[in-house]
Amino acid sequence: MGAIDAIPHDILKVKDWYRHYKLDLLPDWLRDKHPDLMIAIKEHHEKWESDKIASCVARLRLRYSYWGWKGEGEDLHPFLIKTYGDIETWDKERREELWNEILRKYQTLNPNEADREVNELVSDFPQDSSYPVVSLKTHHWITWALHEQGEGKKNEIYILKISISPTEFHKLKDIRRFFNNREKYMDLILGTLGEYYPLRVGDEVFFILSYPELKEKVIADLKGMGIPLDIQIFSYEIGIRDKPRPFRYVKSWDLEYFSMGASENYGFSVGKAEWAEFLDSYYNYVAWIELRPIFDLKES
Numbered sequence: 285m286g287a288i289d290a291i292p293h294d295i296l297k298v299k300d301w302y303r304h305y306k307l308d309l310l311p312d313w314l315r316d317k318h319p320d321l322m323i324a325i326k327e328h329h330e331k332w333e334s335d336k337i338a339s340c341v342a343r344l345r346l347r348y349s350y351w352g353w354k355g356e357g358e359d360l361h362p363f364l365i366k367t368y369g370d371i372e373t374w375d376k377e378r379r380e381e382l383w384n385e386i387l388r389k390y391q392t393l394n395p396n397e398a399d400r401e402v403n404e405l406v407s408d409f410p411q412d413s414s415y416p417v418v419s420l421k422t423h424h425w426i427t428w429a430l431h432e433q434g435e436g437k438k439n440e441i442y443i444l445k446i447s448i449s450p451t452e453f454h455k456l457k458d459i460r461r462f463f464n465n466r467e468k469y470m471d472l473i474l475g476t477l478g479e480y481y482p483l484r485v486g487d488e489v490f491f492i493l494s495y496p497e498l499k500e501k502v503i504a505d506l507k508g509m510g511i512p513l514d515i516q517i518f519s520y521e522i523g524i525r526d527k528p529r530p531f532r533y534v535k536s537w538d539l540e541y542f543s544m545g546a547s548e549n550y551g552f553s554v555g556k557a558e559w560a561e562f563l564d565s566y567y568n569y570v571a572w573i574e575l576r577p578i579f580d581l582k583e584s
Contacts, residue, residue: 287400288483290428293324293335294420295402298383298409305329311387318395334430337438337494340532341426341520342411342418374409382409426492429481433494441520442499444491446473449512449543469511477505507544514543 296304303309307326315322328335382405389401403421411423430438448466466487473489474482480502483490493499499517506513516539523535 288403288421288425288428289396289400289481290403290424291321291324291399292402292406292420292424293321293328293332293427294411294423295321295386295406296325297420298379298386298406314387314390318390318398320395321399328427331435332427332431333435333438334433334494335427336532337430337441337522338423338426339412340522340534341441341443342423372408382406425481425483429492430494432481433498438494439522440494440496441522442491442493442496443518443520444493444499444502445516445518446489446491446506447487447514449514469509469513472509472511473506476509477502512543514541516541 294304296306296309299309300306305325305328307315307322310322310325385405386402389398389405392398393401403424406420406424409420411418411420430441448469470484470487470489474484477491480491480493480498491502493502503515506515519538519540520534521536523533525531525533
């Protein structure tokens with residue numbers, strides 16, 4: 285997962301989970317050095333709708349069993365889940381060690397650089413106990429991207445998952461050219477649409493948007509680039525349960541998938557020395573087999 289420019293408003297969960305919005309847990313020097321962090325910690329719990337939306341969107345339950353997909357339809361959870369191979373625990377000693385490293389970052393770096401480094405440090409730390417497999421870093425990214433789009437009531441959330449359209453290859457130089465172009469395309473997307481806080485994860489780019497107008501604008505900007513893209517749009521309708529206390533949840537969801545842009549036509553040639561054994565023999569066909577992970581899961 286790429287670095288993110290987001291104020292880590294929930295960073296005090298490492299220090300004291302139940303009092304993570306209390307400024308008295310921070311040293312005085314940090315409060316003086318990074319006032320924006322102080323505002324985010326103080327206000328997010330009560331005033332930021334984006335924080336509540338970020339939590340509820342990431343609490344969608346996985347719908348897989350050991351044997352595969354449970355039920356019909358598409359996978360409606362875009363978040364990538366890191367697996368550890370063993371039980372992951374955060375005892376007091378480990379949390380204190382992490383907290384001290386966080387303070388060292390803020391002591392030695394300027395606030396913006398420190399925020400990026402600190403978010404990397406909490407990329408394995410759980411966002412909450414209800415859905416601990418989503419990291420605090422991911423939660424910070426979602427919250428900050430939505431916060432920068434404006435606070436207020438949000439009834440729908442859109443997560444765009446962007447990938448470069450795959451191409452059939454028949455030459456090694458074609459593969460190299462594709463990889464080179466993909467890096468250029470990724471840089472173009474991240475640079476041109478940086479105001480929406482896109483996040484690169486492996487060979488994919490994610491946007492999270494809080495208004496349909498923003499979604500349409502981002503799609504129009506992507507289309508204008510004229511590059512081959514595959515786009516998945518995860519649309520979530522947000523509801524509120526009033527009892528026993530106000531609680532946001534994903535009321536309904538939808539997935540739209542489409543491709544856009546121009547695709548290069550990679551040519552190929554067949555050499556006699558390479559294929560003569562097959563084409564000149566008694567075989568009357570040649571079979572090509574392509575293997576892909578299920579549910580369009582790519583390395584990230």
